[in-house]
Amino acid sequence: MASIPFDDRDGFIWMNGSLRPWRDANIHILSHALHYASCVFEGERVYSGEIFKLREHTDRLIASAKILGFDIPYTADEIDAACKETVAAQGFKDAYVRPVAWRGSEMMGVSAQATKINLAVAVWEWPSYFDPEERLKGIRLDMAQYRRPAPETAPCKSKAAGLYMICTISKHAAEGKGYADAMMLDYRGYVAEATGANVFFEKDGKLHTPTPDCFLDGITRRTVIDLAKARGVEVIERHIKPEEMAEFNQCFITGTAAEVTPVSEIGEYRFTPGEITKQLMDDYTALVNRAGTSAAAE
């Protein structure tokens, strides 16, 4: 799909303390982050002008950086303010927010203790995609070639750029075969998550979702668990073997970008989006828009 390149757009990007023209938000080629993946980021959504669960995202950004061994030189309040300032400068009501923190170009090499820590926030327009009827058909997922690494192998609780290397490879391979995304197993062989979203299954009216012990416990995942419980739906967090997917009726993925997206197919397994999935899609849509409306009304 053709789109305007991300380095050639109008507007403003917040970078290291102030807004600057979009096309001037550049870094040097010898930035440590580019060579050694010393970079963490967030993905947030703006609904009706309000960033959904902003503080949770900001806290995760700060925590992700700490796990990678660096402190972002701004407080959570300052980061929240930077995100809001960028949304306001861009003037979008429904958008995506990308805060990113990285080691700069003061040192080159594995050791980079004295690099400056940079922070930027970019916001671009991103309406909720698919109309609900279209979305209810479900997306098709291939099985990924790579597995989520063990906690002893990688800093898996950090939303670190480096951990997305295997996601991009897996997603590209799936797309090359006509699938929308790929389902990754974890290092033990249990079902883990899609390349940018968590997964839920339904059986006998109960939801089953993998225990997030080696991948992100998504903010959307936690939100959807609360929404399900509010509807009286039991949610079971546990290790799920791939062959168990044969026993589940419904499946959906959750994430800031994906929101609640039904899944019709994962590898050899088939699912039929049904009532619980539709209910949670509706509840999630209502919640994110209500959150925006109430804050906007304050």
Ligand SMILES: Cc1ncc(COP(=O)(O)O)c(C=O)c1O
């Ligand atoms: C690998 C991965 N898992 C899960 C998620 C879902 O997280 P969240 O709901 O906080 O967006 C994301 C998106 O950030 C992700 O990239």
